Amino acid sequence: MTLTLNGLIQLMLRATEPEDIFGELGATPEDALRRQYRAMVIAAHPDHNPGQWAAANQAFRQLRDWHATAQRKLADGTYGRPERIRAASGGRTYVGYAAPITGDLCDLFPARGDGAPALLKVARSPRSNDLLAAEAHALRRLNTDLAGQPVRAHFPTYVESFLLRDTAGSQRHVNVLRPEEGAYSLAEVLRAYPQGLHPADAAWMFNRTLAALGTAHGMRIVHGAVLPSHMLIRPSDHNGILIDWCYSVAVGAPVKAISTPYAADYPPEVSAKQGATSATDLYMAARLMVRLLGGGAEPPPSVPKPIQALLRACLIPAPARRHSDAWQVLEDFRAILGDLYGPPTFRPFRMPTVP
């Protein structure tokens, strides 16, 4: 059946995506698109539509735009792939095609918006909307108050928040974040090194965690979930980024939720719903460091005694007796490292390549 001008106009009126116009493109999509487009251009050509010059011209212009969109999607590799998520916020439209990464409370959709990669962090239940709002609140403050300072590098980049209605009718809170390229979570590191790391490798990771915590605590923010999956490290520049601020609270307020797979890593005041403080975060950071060093509940005996003693002081169950100053712990830790290994040197850290 040959396409008429009228048929083409109808087709474009109903279309929301270029796939609606050009259809499936088969094994050689570039050629197929070229053929389709050429046939449609002929249908819309003013010479073939005497007396409908204006309509034909307008249809041609629209067709040209659709063609450009189709070419862009082919180049991105997204032509014909179903959209997983789409959100139009202000002038920006975020679109994601990849399956979401599943977190405890949220689904993370890799997407693009305004030509830049973005992570759309979506509350799985509207009941967690308050936690996403808490993250937005904390990150907004951290991003603005720390702008231009070196410590800013230890925190993720927050773009914006909105509510998005899902197909079941729930309004779910979305935080838009920038993805951290070339970074691994300490959960991934622990999976790659199940026996633990050399103390000198674990050392810089612990240092970055402490610097992030010291900065946040200075702004009266408790992270509330310093866990392997929430600390990213970048081997290339030895940066560390403390992510997932959903559990964060103001100093003195109780933590509202925990990450259940890590329930055993929380200090007692969290499940008792007592106020969280800087000491709460330090307990969890020390627990994380023990894991990095290859320990479980206790640091392994191979770890130098002064490091063991420092970690134990962060793991005292009573929060009032525990270390509570992240900067002080960082300073003490640096002094211990200096005594043990001499002045700091850059020790390359490699993640095994995934086959």
Next chain:
Amino acid sequence: MGHSDWSDAAYQARQNHRRATKTTAFTYDSAVRSSGVVKVHDQMNPYGVTRESRDSAVHPESLAIAVIFDVTGSMGSVPRVMQAKLGALMRVLIQRGYVAHPQVLFGAVGDATCDRVPLQIGQFESGLEMDEDLGKVYIEGGGGGQVFESYELAMYFMARHTSTDCYEKRGHKGYLFTIGDEKPYASVSRHIVHEHIGDGLERDLPLKKLLAELHERYEHFHIVPTNTSHGGDPAIQAHWRALLGERVLMLDDEAAVCETIALTIGLCEGTLDDLAVGAADLVAAGCDKGAAATAATALTPYAAVRPPVARAVAGLLPAAAGMGDAGRL
């Protein structure tokens, strides 16, 4: 509850009828006064009940809004103002797109230590029944020399005896407006709760704890009319401020209560980002210019510190596979 629609025309017709027949909207109050038997109207009795705000086919996205006023002493005028301006409040909320499906509950508090009817709580209603609930309020009008009222009892009821689809299904907080010119007691007395609501508490519940619980589910504002007997008292204002911060709204004229509620909801829902625009909306809906300006003034301090609201945007999002809120403490 809350299955009928608010009909502006029906409300107007009822008001016209009342005017023509010279009857009062507060039929129960008149009945109590003429009979001399003082007790809470059966349908306003908080004892042993839970008030529910539910979605329905007609109202798929209900939003719970509770308005609880002090009915003692000089504050007795507030329910009358509410009644007269209810129409304008609903018009602004619905027609200006602030809220698509409001469900409003009315309640009244007195002083549980000396009043005969210290707590009256209606149902969440979408339609004309909310006007009827107002009719069932007994206006205590007494009020002793003390500067306390049992607001905490009403807050306790809202925290523990309401169930709202807006929060339970959508994580969207409802609204609670308490209105009054006196202070709440520092804790909820287990004896008073037992007597008037029927719960057995092990010990008294401190107000701060109760508020934390309440604010998980409700956006709570307290309106202090400053032109009443105690409203101008700086000690009372400071007391409320310590509890609710900028969510204490100082209102120069209690006649502007409805307007204040409408603007507050507009601000919190993110449908309104400019109080001047909101005030113009109110005037367009038939409110008095002065009342709209008074309401906007009362809200100015709150609007200045209000955290930014996440806007709803259009898009596509698949339904979630699981709830994933197992980690809630």
